[in-house]
Amino acid sequence: MAQGALLTWDDVARAIEKLPDNQxxxxxxIVERERGRTGTDVxxxxxxxxxxxxxxxxxxxxxxxxxxxTLGAAPGLTIVTARNGTGKSSLVQGIRLALSNGSAxxxxxxxxxxxxPTRAITVRITNGTRTVDLVGDDAGVRWQEKGVGxxxxxxxxxxxFERYLPVLLYSELSPVIDKPSDLHKFLKQALSxxxxxxxxxxxxxxxxxxxxxxxxxxxxxxxxxxxxxxxxDETLTRAVLAVGEVPTEDEAAHLxxxxxxxxxxxxxxxPLPPRWTVDADDVEAITRAVADLDxxxxxxxxxxxxxxxxxxxxxxxxxxxxxDLRRQDRCPVCGTPGTDWVDRARAxxxxxxxxxxxxxxxxxxxxxAVERLRAYAPPPLSPAAAEALRGLHEPGTEERLEQWRxxxxxxxxxxxxTLTAEAVRELATGSVDLAAWYEGMVKIVQDRHDSAVAxxxxxxxxxxxxxxxxxxxxxxxxxxxxxxxxSKTVDRWIRETRDVVFHPIRDEVVRIWRDLNADSxxxxxxxxxxxxxxxxxxxxxELAVDGTPVPGGSGRAEVLSTGQRNALSLAAYLPRATQxxxxxxxxxxxxxxxxxxxxxxxxxxxxxxRLAQRYQVIVFTHDDRLxxxxxxxxxxxxxxxxxxxxxxxSHVKVESARWPGQQLLKDLxxxxxxxxxxxxxxxxxxxxxTLALCRQxxxxxxxxxxxxxxxxxxxxxxxxxxxxxxxxxxxxxxELLSNWAAAAGRPALDLRRFxxxxxxxxxxxxxxxxxxxEQSQTWMRTTQELVAYxxxxxxxx
Amino acid sequence: xxxxxxVPVDEFAAAYAAWxxxxxxxxxxxxxxxxxxxxxxxxxxxxxxxxxxxxxxxPQRLMLAVGEPGLDDGQRVRRLRxxxxxxxxxxxxxxxxxxxxxxxRPALARVTDWEQAVARLEEEFPAHxxxx
Numbered sequence: 001m002a003q004g005a006l007l008t009w010d011d012v013a014r015a016i017e018k019l020p021d022n023q024x025x026x027x028x029x030i031v032e033r034e035r036g037r038t039g040t041d042v043x044x045x046x047x048x049x050x051x052x053x054x055x056x057x058x059x060x061x062x063x064x065x066x067x068x069x070t071l072g073a074a075p076g077l078t079i080v081t082a083r084n085g086t087g088k089s090s091l092v093q094g095i096r097l098a099l100s101n102g103s104a105x106x107x108x109x110x111x112x113x114x115x116x117p118t119r120a121i122t123v124r125i126t127n128g129t130r131t132v133d134l135v136g137d138d139a140g141v142r143w144q145e146k147g148v149g150x151x152x153x154x155x156x157x158x159x160x161f162e163r164y165l166p167v168l169l170y171s172e173l174s175p176v177i178d179k180p181s182d183l184h185k186f187l188k189q190a191l192s193x194x195x196x197x198x199x200x201x202x203x204x205x206x207x208x209x210x211x212x213x214x215x216x217x218x219x220x221x222x223x224x225x226x227x228x229x230x231x232x233d234e235t236l237t238r239a240v241l242a243v244g245e246v247p248t249e250d251e252a253a254h255l256x257x258x259x260x261x262x263x264x265x266x267x268x269x270x271p272l273p274p275r276w277t278v279d280a281d282d283v284e285a286i287t288r289a290v291a292d293l294d295x296x297x298x299x300x301x302x303x304x305x306x307x308x309x310x311x312x313x314x315x316x317x318x319x320x321x322x323x324d325l326r327r328q329d330r331c332p333v334c335g336t337p338g339t340d341w342v343d344r345a346r347a348x349x350x351x352x353x354x355x356x357x358x359x360x361x362x363x364x365x366x367x368x369a370v371e372r373l374r375a376y377a378p379p380p381l382s383p384a385a386a387e388a389l390r391g392l393h394e395p396g397t398e399e400r401l402e403q404w405r406x407x408x409x410x411x412x413x414x415x416x417x418t419l420t421a422e423a424v425r426e427l428a429t430g431s432v433d434l435a436a437w438y439e440g441m442v443k444i445v446q447d448r449h450d451s452a453v454a455x456x457x458x459x460x461x462x463x464x465x466x467x468x469x470x471x472x473x474x475x476x477x478x479x480x481x482x483x484x485x486x487s488k489t490v491d492r493w494i495r496e497t498r499d500v501v502f503h504p505i506r507d508e509v510v511r512i513w514r515d516l517n518a519d520s521x522x523x524x525x526x527x528x529x530x531x532x533x534x535x536x537x538x539x540x541x542e543l544a545v546d547g548t549p550v551p552g553g554s555g556r557a558e559v560l561s562t563g564q565r566n567a568l569s570l571a572a573y574l575p576r577a578t579q580x581x582x583x584x585x586x587x588x589x590x591x592x593x594x595x596x597x598x599x600x601x602x603x604x605x606x607x608x609x610r611l612a613q614r615y616q617v618i619v620f621t622h623d624d625r626l627x628x629x630x631x632x633x634x635x636x637x638x639x640x641x642x643x644x645x646x647x648x649x650s651h652v653k654v655e656s657a658r659w660p661g662q663q664l665l666k667d668l669x670x671x672x673x674x675x676x677x678x679x680x681x682x683x684x685x686x687x688x689x690t691l692a693l694c695r696q697x698x699x700x701x702x703x704x705x706x707x708x709x710x711x712x713x714x715x716x717x718x719x720x721x722x723x724x725x726x727x728x729x730x731x732x733x734x735e736l737l738s739n740w741a742a743a744a745g746r747p748a749l750d751l752r753r754f755x756x757x758x759x760x761x762x763x764x765x766x767x768x769x770x771x772x773x774e775q776s777q778t779w780m781r782t783t784q785e786l787v788a789y790x791x792x793x794x795x796x797x
Numbered sequence: 798x799x800x801x802x803x804v805p806v807d808e809f810a811a812a813y814a815a816w817x818x819x820x821x822x823x824x825x826x827x828x829x830x831x832x833x834x835x836x837x838x839x840x841x842x843x844x845x846x847x848x849x850x851x852x853x854x855x856p857q858r859l860m861l862a863v864g865e866p867g868l869d870d871g872q873r874v875r876r877l878r879x880x881x882x883x884x885x886x887x888x889x890x891x892x893x894x895x896x897x898x899x900x901x902r903p904a905l906a907r908v909t910d911w912e913q914a915v916a917r918l919e920e921e922f923p924a925h926x927x928x929x
Contacts, residue, residue: 623899681812684804700896767833769802
C-alpha cells in the first residue's frame with residue numbers, strides 16, 4: 001500500500017505500526033534511539049513562523065553599529081534596496097546564520113568584521129502565539145522563547161531549515177548559474193529524506209550484522225557437513241538437512257538428542273570373508289604327489305582290485321569241486337590240466353595286492369593335499385559380502401566376483417581320484433591372483449570403515465560446535481533477516497516519499513520556469529530524478545527550443561543565457577522553499593533578479609506577488625527595478641532602503657524607502673546640509689551640479705512612473721523600453737508620462753508652474769548656471785514640489 | 798553674475814573633489830562631470846567640421862568630427878574608435894542622469910571605463926588653451 005510522505009520520526013512511528021512484528025520491533029528500536037540522538041524538540045509544529053525583526057552587528061560588512069530591520073511578521077512582500085557595498089548581503093547572511101543555527105552560507109567571505117569582531121545577531125520570529133529570539137554570537141545560536149526560557153535551537157527547526165532553505169543567497173544561486181547541470185544541488189537537500197535515510201542506514205547496519213553472524217557459521221557448518229558425509233549416517237543427515245542453516249532452539253535440542261543416541265553405537269564392520277594365502281612350495285608338493293599317484297596308477301590295469309579279489313576268493317574257496325580242481329591241477333577257468341594254476345593264482349594275487357597297496361599308498365598324500373589345496377582357494381563369499389564389495393564401486397569388481405565363484409566351485413569339486421596336476425596349478429594360480437585383488441579391496445573396506453568410525457566419533461563434536469555457534473548468533477541472524485525485510489520496506493518508503501515530495505516540486509519548477517520565460521521559445525519540458533535510493537541523487541532536466549528537444553549532455557546548458565540560468569535556479573528553488581509541509585511562513589531572497597532583463601523582472605514580480613499572498617517574502621536587491629515592476633502590477637510592497645553613511649564611523653542606516661525620485665532628493669539633501677555645502681568648490685559649480693542631480697531625481701521619478709503606467713496600460717516591457725528610448729530629454733519624458741497618465745484615466749499634468757525650474761535643471765545638467773546662485777534654494781524646493789506633484793497625480797486616487 | 802553662464806569644467810572637477818563622500822558614493826556626480834567634459838569637447842569641435850556652436854546633438858557633433866578634413870586613413874580609424882567609445886559612454890551617462898538606468902548610482906567600475914573613454918576623447922580634441 002502506498003505510504004504518504006514520511007518526513008519526521010513521528011511519521012515513521014505511525015507507519016511502523018502496520019509492519020509485521022519482527023520488522024516493527026527493530027524499527028521501533030531504531031526510532032527510539034534516533035529520536036533520542038536528535039535532542040530535545042521544543043516543537044515548531046504550530047507554524048507558520050514569520051520574521052518580526054532582525055538585527056545584525058559585527059558580521060562581515062556590518063560593524064559595531066547594528067543594522068536593524070523591522071519586517072512585519074505577516075504575509076506580504078518586502079523589498080530591501082541597498083546599493084553595492086552597503087551591507088545588504090551581510091545582513092541577509094547574518095539572518096541566515098541565526099535562522100539556520102549557525103550554518104554559514106557558502107559565500108566564501110570572511111565572516112568576521114574587521115572593525116568589530118564581536119558578532120551579535122538577533123532574529124525575532126513569531127507564529128502569532130509564540131515569540132522567539134534566535135540569538136547568535138561567537139559561541140553559537142540560542143533559542144530564547146519569551147515566557148519559556150533559553151534552549152538550543154530545536155533540531156526539527158534546523159532540519160526543516162536545511163530541507164526548505166527559506167533564505168537563499170546569491171552565492172547559492174551562482175553555482176547553478178555557472179553550471180546548470182548542478183541543478184540538483186538546489187533540490188538535493190529537499191529530496192534528502194534524512195529521517196528515512198537514517199532509518200535505512202540503521203536497518204542496513206543490523207542487516208549487515210546478521211549477515212556477518214551468518215557468515216561466522218560457514219566454517220562450523222562446513223566441518224559439520226564433512227563429518228556427516230564421512231559417517232554416512234543417513235538418519236542424522238536427514239535430520240540435519242531438515243533444520244536448515246539456522247535451526248531454532250527446538251530443532252537444535254532435537255539434534256542434540258540424536259547425538260546422544262549416536263554416541264553409544266559403534267558401526268559394525270562389513271561382513272567380508274577372511275583373506276587367504278597360497279603356499280607355492282606346498283602347491284608344488286601337491287603337484288608332485290598328484291604326479292606320483294598318476295605314475296602308480298599307470299602301472300595298475302583297470303579292474304586289478306576286482307581280479308585280485310576274485311583270485312583271493314578262488315584260492316580261499318572250499319568244496320569238493322574246488323578241491324578236485326586243485327588236486328587235478330585243472331584250471332577252473334579254462335579246465336586245462338597241469339597249469340599249476342593255484343600257485344600262479346596265488347602269485348598273481350600277491351602281485352596285485354602289492355600293486356593295489358602302492359596305489360593306496362600314493363593316494364594318501366594326495367588326499368591330504370586335496371584338503372590343503374582347498375584351503376588355498378577363496379573362501380565362500382556370502383551375498384552380503386559380495387554386495388559390500390560391489391558397494392566400493394571399484395572397477396572390475398564384477399569380473400573378480402565371477403572369478404571368485406568359479407575358483408570356489410573348482411575347490412569344492414576337488415577329489416583325489418580326479419585331481420590332476422594341471423588342475424592344481426590352475427586353481428593355485430587363480431587363487432593367488434584373486435587373493436592379491438581381495439587384499440586391496442579389504443584394505444579399502446577397512447580404511448573406509450576406520451574413517452567412518454572416526455567420523456562418527458567426530459560428527460557429534462562438530463554438530464555440537466555448529467549448534468553452539470548457532471546459539472550464539474541466532475538472535476543476530478534473526479534480527480538481520482527481519483532488518484533485511486525492513487530495509488526493503490524503508491527503501492520503498494523512500495521512493496514513495498521522494499515521489500510525494502518531488503512530483504509537486506517538479507510540476508512547480510516547470511510552471512515557474514514557464515512563467516519566468518513567457519517570452520522565450522525555450523521551454524523546460526521535464527524535470528526528472530535519477531539515481532536510486534542508495535545512489536547519489538541527480539535532478540535532470542530537458543529543454544526544447546520551439547518544441548525541438550535540446551540534445552543532452554553538458555552542451556545542453558549552452559543554450560541558456562545567464563538570465564535564463566538564473567531563472568532556472570529560481571524555478572528550482574522557489575518550489576523547494578514553499579512546500580506545503582514547510583513550517584516557515586517567510587522566504588528571503590538575496591538579489592534574485594541578477595542578470596534578469598526587464599521581462600524576467602516583470603515575470604518574477606508577478607511570481608513574488610503571488611507568493612506574498614501566503615508568505616512573508618523579503619527580497620534584497622541593489623536597484624529599484626523590482627520595486628518598479630511590483631508597483632506597476634499595482635502591488636504596494638513594504639520598501640526598505642539601506643544606506644551606508646560615510647564618515648569616521650561608517651554605518652548603515654535603515655529607512656523606509658521613498659519613491660525613487662524623492663529618495664534621490666533626500667539623499668542629496670543629506671549630503672549637502674549646512675556649512676558642508678558651502679565649502680564645495682565655487683558657488684556656480686556647486687549649484688549647477690546640485691541642480692543637475694535634482695534633474696536626475698525628476699527624470700528618475702518620471703521614468704519610474706512611465707514604467708508603472710506603461711504596465712498598467714497593458715504595454716509590454718519592450719514597448720515601455722522603446723518609448724523611453726525615444727523620449728530622450730526631460731521634456732519628452734514628461735510628455736510621455738502625461739500621455740500615459742491620461743490613458744490610465746489620470747488627470748492631465750499641469751506643469752506650467754514648474755517650467756522655469758525644469759529649464760533651470762536642464763541648463764544645469766548641461767553645465768550652465770541657470771541664474772543667480774541665490775535662487776538655488778528655490779529651484780531645489782520647486783524640484784521637490786515637482787516630484788511630489790508627479791507622484792500624487794499619477795499614483796494617488 | 799550672468800544667467801545661463803557655462804561653468805568651466807575645471808570648477809566642476811574641483812567641486813566634485815570637494816563633494817562629501819568616497820568615490821564610490823560619488824559615482825553619479827562623476828558621471829555628471831564626465832558629461833560636462835564630453836559636452837565641452839563637443840563644443841570645441843573645429844568649425845571646419847561643425848558650424849553651429851553649443852552643446853546640442855553631442856553624439857552627432859562628435860561623429861561628424863571623424864570626417865574632419867586633413868586626417869589620413871589611420872588617423873580617421875583611430876578617431877572613429879575614440880569617438881565611438883565616448884559616444885557610448887555619453888549615452889550610458891545620459892541613461893543614468895535621465896533616470897532610465899535602474900542604477901541611479903552607477904558602479905565605480907563603469908564610471909572608470911567611461912572616464913577612460915572621455916580622457917582619450919579629450920586627448921584627441923585638445924583644448925589648446927581655449928575655454929569652450
